[in-house]
Amino acid sequence: MIRITENRLTAIFAHCLSGLPYEACGLISAKDPGSEDILGWYPTENVANSARYYTIDPKGYLMADKDAESRGEAIVGVVHSHTHSDPYPSPTDVLQAPDSTWHYIIVSLRHTFPMLRSFRIESGNIQEERVVVIKK
């Protein structure tokens, strides 16, 4: 499960929509690896510049990682958009998932309104997790 504020969710949707026609991506932080309470959102550049693939800008990742560390947090997951498909991990997503403790959040822009789902990916196995939106 993840818990995320409504404002942060809106910021994620806005970043994904602003990235069109390409996939958009970013990183999330929390107090500890595996923590359910998402405390930070770091939009990053998709340096793949593609509607079908994303690559987190490595320098953006470094800056996000250092900022999270300065606040006593850690990067605990990645967000990316699927521009034309459902919010479910693709074979590429599974193959390249770097960390089994991470949350893998996917935002589908296939329909009129963005749809968000979150997953854990461990040894190629996909497990969906609940997303709880907090009003703040």
Next chain:
Amino acid sequence: MTIDVRLPTVLRQHAGGQAIVQAEGSSIGEVLVDLSRQFPTMSDQLLTEKGELHKFVNVYVNDDDVRYLDKLDTKVEDGDVVSILPAVAGGDG
């Protein structure tokens, strides 16, 4: 010399959960070899069998990517901080 190395969450399990560890070396190559000596299960996450930097790993000296410096021969000095981060990519393709 002793260098502070920042580890991403995926590598911390190989280092007893530590976010920052110390390693000896005067170049990035030496630092990574020392990390592999201290934490053997981390080794194949960092370097290939040929001893090259794994393509899914990005290594920084302070804010500079070593791939744009001298790669594994990049020198490190007292006070430098090395950061290791995984490459994060995917997509619906």
